[in-house]
Amino acid sequence: MTKAFKKIVPLLFISLLIVSVAAITSVKLVSASNSALIFTPNYHVDGTDPPGEESYSNSVANMIMYYFSNYGTNYYYLYNCQGSSATRAQYMSSLSYCQSNYYNTVVYSKGHEWTWGNSNHYQLIPNDYNSGQNNGVKDSYDIYPNTNLGTDRFVVLWHCGTAMAYPSSQDSYGWYGMPYDFTHNNGMNLDGYGGSNLSGWYVFLGFINYSPEYLTGTGYQSYNYGNFVTYFYMYLLQYHYSVNGALDAATRATTQYGSFGAWPFHTGMYVNGLWSKCWVYGNGNLGIPS
Amino acid sequence: MKLSIKKALTLLSIFAIIIVLLVQMSSVNAATVPTAKDKALAFIQDVIQPDMSKYNVTLVRDIVGQPLIQPSATLESVDYHLDANGSGLDIICEFQNNVLTGAEVSTNTSSMILSNYPSTNLNDKVLSVLEGYQTYTGENLKDMISVLANVDATQNVTKISGDIKLTIQHVPLETDISLRYSFNDTDYTGVTFVFRNGQFYAFKDDRSLWVIGNTDVNINMPQAIDIAKQYVQNYSYTLDNGLTVKGFNVTSIQAGLNTYPRENSTTIYPYWSVQLNLDKVYPGNVWQLSVGIWADSGTVFLCQPIGFGGSPPAATPEQTQSQPQSLISPIDLSIVAGTIATIVAIAVIIVKKRSK
Numbered sequence: 067m068t069k070a071f072k073k074i075v076p077l078l079f080i081s082l083l084i085v086s087v088a089a090i091t092s093v094k095l096v097s098a099s100n101s102a103l104i105f106t107p108n109y110h111v112d113g114t115d116p117p118g119e120e121s122y123s124n125s126v127a128n129m130i131m132y133y134f135s136n137y138g139t140n141y142y143y144l145y146n147c148q149g150s151s152a153t154r155a156q157y158m159s160s161l162s163y164c165q166s167n168y169y170n171t172v173v174y175s176k177g178h179e180w181t182w183g184n185s186n187h188y189q190l191i192p193n194d195y196n197s198g199q200n201n202g203v204k205d206s207y208d209i210y211p212n213t214n215l216g217t218d219r220f221v222v223l224w225h226c227g228t229a230m231a232y233p234s235s236q237d238s239y240g241w242y243g244m245p246y247d248f249t250h251n252n253g254m255n256l257d258g259y260g261g262s263n264l265s266g267w268y269v270f271l272g273f274i275n276y277s278p279e280y281l282t283g284t285g286y287q288s289y290n291y292g293n294f295v296t297y298f299y300m301y302l303l304q305y306h307y308s309v310n311g312a313l314d315a316a317t318r319a320t321t322q323y324g325s326f327g328a329w330p331f332h333t334g335m336y337v338n339g340l341w342s343k344c345w346v347y348g349n350g351n352l353g354i355p356s
Numbered sequence: 357m358k359l360s361i362k363k364a365l366t367l368l369s370i371f372a373i374i375i376v377l378l379v380q381m382s383s384v385n386a387a388t389v390p391t392a393k394d395k396a397l398a399f400i401q402d403v404i405q406p407d408m409s410k411y412n413v414t415l416v417r418d419i420v421g422q423p424l425i426q427p428s429a430t431l432e433s434v435d436y437h438l439d440a441n442g443s444g445l446d447i448i449c450e451f452q453n454n455v456l457t458g459a460e461v462s463t464n465t466s467s468m469i470l471s472n473y474p475s476t477n478l479n480d481k482v483l484s485v486l487e488g489y490q491t492y493t494g495e496n497l498k499d500m501i502s503v504l505a506n507v508d509a510t511q512n513v514t515k516i517s518g519d520i521k522l523t524i525q526h527v528p529l530e531t532d533i534s535l536r537y538s539f540n541d542t543d544y545t546g547v548t549f550v551f552r553n554g555q556f557y558a559f560k561d562d563r564s565l566w567v568i569g570n571t572d573v574n575i576n577m578p579q580a581i582d583i584a585k586q587y588v589q590n591y592s593y594t595l596d597n598g599l600t601v602k603g604f605n606v607t608s609i610q611a612g613l614n615t616y617p618r619e620n621s622t623t624i625y626p627y628w629s630v631q632l633n634l635d636k637v638y639p640g641n642v643w644q645l646s647v648g649i650w651a652d653s654g655t656v657f658l659c660q661p662i663g664f665g666g667s668p669p670a671a672t673p674e675q676t677q678s679q680p681q682s683l684i685s686p687i688d689l690s691i692v693a694g695t696i697a698t699i700v701a702i703a704v705i706i707v708k709k710r711s712k
Contacts, residue, residue, distance in 0.1 A: 327529040328550065
């Protein structure tokens with residue numbers, strides 16, 4: 067019994083070692099794959115959206131999910147997180163989970179954003195936001211520590227002010243701004259759409275000042291901004307366009323303009339008295355990770 | 357009996373000949389109908405005009421889909437790569453229901469398109485592109501060519517000639533040249549060419565996508581503004597949290613003619629688009645009301661509160677600070693397990709050796 071035990075114990079440990087190594091290797095294999103997170107928090111306690119915007123935002127998110135499900139290459143984790151599921155904790159745990167298990171993470175989020183800290187920090191407003199607790203998804207506190215591996219390579223934040231405060235620096239509240247805190251890359255091209263010699267492996271799309279609501283018309287027939295976003299993901303995933311190509315093609319489909327570069331949505335337009343625009347950092351010549 | 361066999365054979369022979377002829381005719385028809393790939397190549401040669409003798413042409417992809425957003429339409433994208441010793445062009449042509457509706461050129465280097473038409477003069481270039489498009493479509497576009505031939509494309513221009521409205525707009529990245537059919541101060545469908553660094557970059561033609569219903573504009577701008585102002589006096593909207601909002605103070609108004617489809621069709625009609633800016637941000641982050649009024653009847657068909665996605669300039673003083681969260685992930689656990697197992701196995705081997 068003792069002899070047999072002596073023989074079995076090393077064998078057991080060697081087996082455990084092999085299993086563990088295999089587990090680590092398999093994680094590495096899995097980490098060559100991609101994940102996509104789609105957040106539509108629809109915070110409405112304070113009446114932040116016009117009527118119908120919440121349900122329409124959900125349907126746009128469902129369309130994006132459809133394109134990932136049917137045409138995404140090597141996407142092994144898709145999470146369409148809407149309404150009450152899109153809490154602050156869920157943003158953080160999902161980001162952490164994806165960066166730990168997948169080589170690339172693609173993030174899309176649509177909603178509101180307010181400033182905090184010295185007004186140079188930004189927080190996404192989750193579904194469980196409580197103004198008394200000021201518990202938004204804060205850039206340096208909540209995003210930064212859960213994206214530190216730098217795997218969030220393609221990020222679209224359709225919230226106000228998400229392209230502001232870049233390049234980033236530190237203050238008493240930490241690194242400010244969504245572009246850096248999602249990508250951990252302070253060297254992205256400052257004009258990822260129109261710049262020359264674009265390089266790198268990151269794309270960040272956000273807003274200088276205000277983002278329009280999805281139900282707002284683009285001014286071309288009956289198309290609205292939700293249609294633009296849907297076409298954008300369709301061209302990225304179903305038709306394999308680059309980010310800039312998809313921006314151009316979606317612009318042609320839903321506006322009177324021939325390219326994203328001429329549309330005031332990108333060149334700048336007044337929204338509620340503020341000069342606002344949709345902006346791209348990084349390398350817009352990249353396609354969506356595959 | 358013999359006669360009837362002969363008859364039968366004759367009939368069979370005639371039948372066979374008819375079948376063969378029909379098959380031949382259908383194959384001839386199939387051969388004469390150009391595919392999207394053929395059309396894309398023709399567009400590249402006629403409109404973009406690269407010197408094809410200097411390029412190797414490769415079909416990168418040809419994808420046909422039914423867009424979820426417009427399930428009744430067929431959207432085909434044809435992507436050709438033109439390579440000249442590493443200096444490459446990618447040209448994507450988009451077809452809706454087999455009609456070209458858009459195109460775009462991207463380069464992998466900063467090199468210029470090796471062109472059959474080497475002029476660097478923008479005026480010459482845009483004219484050459486439009487004439488090339490006339491060749492491609494086989495349509496008579498002389499009205500468009502005529503209006504474009506008489507302007508300086510290096511300047512911002514708005515010019516109406518007959519039913520054609522030409523707009524040339526220079527923005528930091530590019531020059532956009534738009535030629536649209538225009539009736540009663542309303543722009544309908546047309547073509548747009550985009551040039552970057554003096555070269556063809558993109559193109560859009562929406563003439564096949566929309567049918568013009570009527571062009572009647574029976575009310576003028578002051579009348580449209582009055583209708584919109586009256587309408588919003590009694591207008592209210594209810595937020596998803598149940599709050600009803602009404603009683604809006606309008607501070608300024610913009611209005612313009614545009615087109616909009618009726619009854620979810622692709623037939624478009626002129627309407628007055630009236631934007632009423634409000635004195636403050638109302639619940640729902642609403643700062644503007646957008647009113648649509650049919651230009652033929654003066655009927656309001658759309659009133660929409662326009663909102664935005666947050667309030668970045670307004671400082672929110674920090675009251676409470678949450679601590680950064682560190683979450684243990686599956687990869688961390690597997691590494692920990694592996695490390696422990698390795699240490700234990702090595703320890704067992706050492707103990708075993710020592711005991712020997």
